[in-house]
Amino acid sequence: MTEEDTTIGAAASLIGCTLRDYGISVTDVFRDAGLDPEAAIAADVRYPFEKMQRMWRLAVERSGDPCFGLAVAGHIQPQALHGLGFMWLSSDTLLDALERLVKYQRMISTVADIRLEEQKESVQLHVDFRRSTADIEYASLDAAVGVFVNMCRIATCETFNPVRLSLERPRPDCAERFEDLFRSPVEFGAAANIIDFDPVxxxxxxxxxxxxxxxxxxQVVIDYLGRFDRENISMQVRSRLIELxxxxxxxxxxxxxxxxxSVRNLQRRLQAEGISFKRLLDDTRKDLAAQYIRDSHRRIGEITYLLGFSEPSNFTRAFRRWTGVSPNEFRQRS
Structure with a gap:
């Protein structure tokens, strides 16, 4: 993926609040992760994804708590999610709130790939990332699903419990803390990260x-994302690529x-964000390909067209280079 990926700064603030519970220097962890601790209080601050993952890793190491992410989730307050948090509480139903989460997920992180799927007996919230699993600290995933469940509880006056939870991460030594928090069965080593909800x-x-x-x-969230996109040339280029x-x-x-x-000005601004046009084009196609292939209704020929490839064979070669498998094999595994 690319250097332009960012996470809302409030995530770092929540980590900091939790570190204080363990008696650990928040400033040291921020600085060792390469982050400015003073910037975290700004409403619009965003931190690079890689540095945030480093902060998660340092927090787990220094706290000695393999379930540190769950502790972070316990500190969640609606304002930590900016306008999205207040939107969650004022939505008509939890389904409305989750649909808003999916719609505005880029506010939380540009690597997020969150989607809702209706099953026969449940509604599933899939929490994925446009990154290799190796790039994701388990604590950040634990915190994400914990925050989503706790926000549902805040919105329902604590009456909410998920039906079940599935996590790709291996079973930790502190597994009982997951069941204590989620108050539902938890499957570790699962094929995907899924929160199952009672549709009623x-x-x-x-x-x-x-x-x-x-x-x-x-509107607060739309305005926030508008400011973010205007400042981030990589996101503007990605948007144009998807369109064209x-x-x-x-x-x-x-x-x-x-x-x-001008081409020269575009190159200069992309270089300042640590990315080239060629890499951004390749990454955008890769991300879109994975999304489109998960949609079983889309045919390979249609996906080839949507991604700007002249022939299905060209798309298949590119997809195999990205993932190591063919599009059909990827679809069967998803």
Whole structure:
């Protein structure tokens, strides 16, 4: 993936709050992770994904707690998620809140790949990442699912429990703390990270439902993401690539022109973010390919077209280079 990936700064603040419970110097952990501790209080601050993962790793090591992520989830307050947190509480139902989470997930992290799927007897929230599993610290995943469950409890006045939880991470020595927190069966070493919800409970009215407040916070989040996208040239290029790829592979000149930039200026700004146009094009195609192939209704020919490849064989070769398997093999495993 790319250097432009970022995580909301409040995640670092929550780690800091939790470190204090263990008597650990928050400033030292921030600095050893390469992060500015003073910047964490700014509402719009975002930290690079790699440095945040380093912070998670340091926090687990120095606390000596393999379940540190669960402790972080216990510190969650709605304001930590910016407008998304207040939007969650003021949504009509938990289903509405989760749909907003999926819609605005980039606010939390640009590596997030969160989606809802309706099954016969449950609604599933899949919590994935556009990264190799090796790049993800288990504590950050534990915290993410813990935060989502705790936000549901805050919204329902503590009446919520998930039906079950599935996690890709191996079973830790502190596994009983997972069942204590989630109050439901937890499967470790699973094929995917999934929170199963009771569909009836998801559709029950929330006590704090307030459509006007929810819409107001929708706009707060939209404005936040708009500021973020304007400042981040990589995200602008990615957006243009997604828009133009169905018409064939766009050139760097095409993208620069669509952004009212010269090719040289585009190259300079991308370089400042630690990424090249070629790498960004390849990463964007890779990310989209994985999303499209998980959709069983899309045919390989359609995906080839959407990604700007001239022939299915060209797409298949590229996909095998990205993942080590063919598109059909990947679909069967997903």
């Amino acid at each position: 409970q998801l559709r029950e009215p929330l006590p704090g439902a307030n459509p006007e407040l929810a819409r107001a916070n929708d 790829l169905p018409g064939g592979q766009p050139s760097q000149k095409d993208i620069a022109g669509s952004l009212n930039l």
